[in-house]
Amino acid sequence: MFRRIKNKYLRYLVIFIYFVIVFVCAIELNFLWLFGYTPDMQDIKTPSYSVASEVYTADGKLIGKYYHENRSPIAYKDLSPNLINALVSTEDVRFYKHGGVDFYSFMTSMISTAKGDKRGASTITQQLAKNLFATRKRKSQGLVKHIPVLRTLVYKIKEWSTAYKIEHVYNKQDILTMYFNTVPFGNNSFGIKTASLKYFNKQPKDLTAPQAATLIGMLKATSTYNPINNPTRSLERRNVVLGQMEKYNYLKKDEYAADVKQPLGLDLSYVDDESQGDSYLRQAVEKWLRKWCKDNDYDLYEDGLKIYTTIDSHLQQYAEEAVAEKMKMLQRRFYSIWGNKNPWRDSKGVEIKDFLLKAEQRLPIYNLLKKKYNGDTLQMNAYFTKKKQMRVFTWHGERDTTMSTVDSIKYYAKILNTGMMTMEPTTGQIKVWVGGINYKYFKYDHVNQAKRQAGSTFKPFAYLTALDNGYSPCDKFTDKPVSINYTYEGKQETWAPNNADFHFSYRDMSLRWAMGKSVNSITAQLTEKVGWDKIVDYAHKVGIESPLKAIPSVSLGSNDVSVYEMVRAYSTFLNKGKKVDPILVTKITDQHGNVLADFKLKEEQVISPETAWLMLYMFRGGMEEPGGTSQALWEYNGLWKKNNQIGGKTGTSSDYVDGWYMGITKDLVTGVWVGDDDRSIHFNSSESGEGSHTALPIFGSFMERVYADPKSGYTYGPFPKPWGKITKEYNCPSPHIAADTTATDSLTTPVDTTLVQPQPPAPEGGGPSPEGQ
Known part of the structure; x- marks a missing residue:
């Protein structure tokens, strides 16, 4: 067939196109398991943002889940136009003109990269394909993952193919909505709703242009441009995004001039109530599995794993009951001892005068206030002493109260x-x-x-x-x-x-x-x-x-x-x-x-x-x-x-x-x-x-x-008998004397005085009888 085309250049072009088509088809079909999974049209029509992983006790009781609650979609109407404009002008200015893949931007980015100005060319739809369907993760990899250049080519073709499918099924508004619900913003924040609440204590629809630009600016590198950890870089990146918005007429010149002068204006007071199902045990399991997940390319929050722990639900319950019972008693004892006195003391028992100040300085908001008020300690002190509504922990359940930040520090500092x-x-x-x-x-x-x-x-x-x-x-x-x-x-x-x-x-x-x-x-x-x-x-x-x-x-x-x-x-x-x-x-x-x-x-x-x-x-x-x-x-x-x-x-x-x-x-x-x-x-x-x-x-x-x-399953009984021959003397007789107070279990202080007169140790295999104690 190819020999009939006499023009060799045309013939080579046709051959190239033919092999591209065959190659793409092979990727779609995962021929011989070489290329891994590729989302099909059914996947595109019924996307699953993530599947929760579940944690069970050894006796089969569900004790927790790992999931990103902020993956739940928010409607397009709940997005501020500032968010959409900032995203399009920065990430994909031709978003409304292409069908999922922008080959014009792709070619220009390759030319720019060749000249030393490296920049990306992924469209918003391609980024959505990567976020929503994990086209580069383990389950999407085939045998070609071991061939570096070919692997990258396969990844890119999958993204293109998936992007085209997404554009075929959804309109532009749907794509933007799904994108904002899946994109990560750092600090364990996934989705625009969680990010806008976390950084600005606002719903997405209420974000101003500078606030929207701050969040969109993070997408380039969530750690580098994190407004909490790197406020200077975040501010610079935000102004770049605002510049793009002005360049493409989403902001007027006077609006841009005013917006770039504004501070970041973070509001970190939002408390996420969606973590109430969390626990020490759930976090311990996550930490314990961190390396395994990394080595095997699993995500606890998305891959629907079922994790079976060694925890005995009955023993865990008994431990938690014992802790609650005895810690309440100890807390009452602690309050009784100190009364209205401040318990923060040095080794000589003298009150530490700057304890509260240092505690304030350790709060995440301290540096923000210092910058906001230019180090004015009077204004900062006014913030810390201002009464505000809050919910606090008590030994009898949560309680709503009015308390200043300083009062809160004092309150929590005394809790054992x-x-x-x-x-x-x-x-x-x-x-x-x-x-x-x-x-x-x-x-x-x-x-x-x-x-x-x-x-x-x-x-x-x-x-x-x-x-x-x-x-x-x-x-x-x-x-x-x-x-x-x-x-x-x-x-x-x-x-x-x-x-x-x-x-x-x-x-x-x-x-x-x-x-x-x-x-x-x-x-x-x-x-x-x-x-x-x-x-x-x-x-x-x-x-x-x-x-x-x-x-x-x-x-x-x-x-x-x-x-x-x-x-x-x-x-x-x-x-x-x-x-x-x-x-x-x-x-x-x-x-x-x-x-x-x-x-x-x-x-x-x-x-x-x-x-x-x-x-x-x-x-x-x-x-x-x-x-x-x-x-x-x-x-x-x-x-x-x-x-x-x-x-x-x-x-x-x-x-x-x-x-x-x-x-x-x-x-x-x-x-x-x-x-x-x-x-x-x-x-x-x-x-x-x-x-x-x-x-x-x-x-x-x-x-x-x-x-x-x-x-x-745990019964009474003596310790095990010797596992082999004991060559050393051990059955040493104990003196029958009244105990005194010279024992210590501390570096400088006395330990418990004896509450009862112990009996001599019993022979091995037996134990002391409690009668008469």
Whole structure:
């Protein structure tokens, strides 16, 4: 056929056109799966903006969804003409003249690019095709994705083809409406409705020309031209858009001259109520899956995934109930202690005078006000002290009130918070995740985001180091003053820790008794013997990931760690010395039930089974040794049935800033932290602020609920018997003496005095009887 065309140039042109047609048809048909999915006419007629991904507990209860609510279409009549004019004049000036693809602009852009002036040529319809149908995402890719130049050509042809289909089905107004409902504006804002509310607290139809130009200007690069993070660049880009509007007669010259002089005029006061279904757990799952989604090119908010977590809905409920019950009690105690006094204090108990000013300066609106009022502190202060209507969190539900910004800072600064996590060490599965008291008002997750001083909950890592390097639980040290000289960062330092009441008993104490009673002096002596560098190594070995200062006080918990890390590290002891990577998600399927990923247990033997078992024996000392700091758990009668055993460790940081409890049963490890988000706000005495009075009650209440439910699957019982031969002495007798107050679970303050007289430890395989306690 081609030979009949005698003019070779015409013949080559016809051949080229023929192959283009064949190539386009092959792409449309996804020939041999080479080119991936291309939207067909049915897709175009019934577009799906996104499909929500769903999150389930291990027992099949829906606990959350991921979706962009702002994907819901708004009508064309709800769009300001300023938005449309700004978009067309900046992104696609020939929008009303082409049929989806503008080859004139395409050719001119190629010429400009060749001259060094790179600019895009995608029409609004092409951008819509890319946003709405994800023509460049994973499901749209075929085998040619591995061939760079060909891959780009296929992407472009798909966009052209889809754009033509869109123009065939919809009119220009429909296309503009769909475009504005799908385009991203940064800061997790998708669609013009959310963006206009977020940045200007206005509906899209009410935007002025400068405001519309600011939003349209962001489309070139949402991070670079973000008006919150980069106001200077955003202002420059906005004025470029206004210039385009004036150039194409959408603005008069005098309007343009006035508009470019205006400030950005952001209004960030809008609060999005559409996130009420959000939760700490939902956010934790998203963070946990972030890398997997990136590696596999999935979008949680659009791809309709079904995510099955390890969370037990019953245990999660019991944890949340325990937190609510005990935190209300702790908050009442906190208010009672401080009364009308301001609780923000330095280490000497003196009120921090500039606390409120610094809190104001940390607010996102502070710099905007500073710029607006040219640093006039009187006007800025007037803004912060002006009363306004707001809804606030209370321990009895939300409440509408009238409050100034300063009053709000004072109010929220005094509210205590918590973080709690429970894990099943043998499977690595996380069963409970409580990131705080209320996600809507306190977004910060206190399980894995917050890191605080661990206090005496870190001491077990010193005893672990000792047991794994020649010591036994029965080895004795004397409770006496200790002074350690060391060098840190080139400076000579001396560390001489005190016991709680600055009193030393001069008694000989076994390591088990010393750890159970949380004696600072013996922990310090042990630290000097085994080496603080080695303690850091062991802490990292069993699961602590945070950087730790290798100094003698490391064993008393002077470093910041997270609840997540502590639960992981303590789980190593119950898992026969094998460190696990905690699992939050077990399986992901698509919306049709096809399995996309399974997440299996990953574990590593990091300490010997013998050492791990001996550590469990040591943890029981908190309940069984005289003055053991866990003995407040005896008050929880629901814990002590059927020869049940519980081990654990309290912890309190300096000045009662952080209260901790790490609890271990035969099946579970639970970590609880309690404190204020600002470290300068805290309790003021051992009777109110120690871990045994703040975090331990949450653990006790939680485990009572777990044991009371026969369907929970977690039963009473003793700790496991030795997993192998124990070569070290351990069944050390405890002295029958009344407990005193020399124990401490903090750096400088006393721990719980003994509430009951403990019995001697029972033989292995049994536990202390609660009768008579």
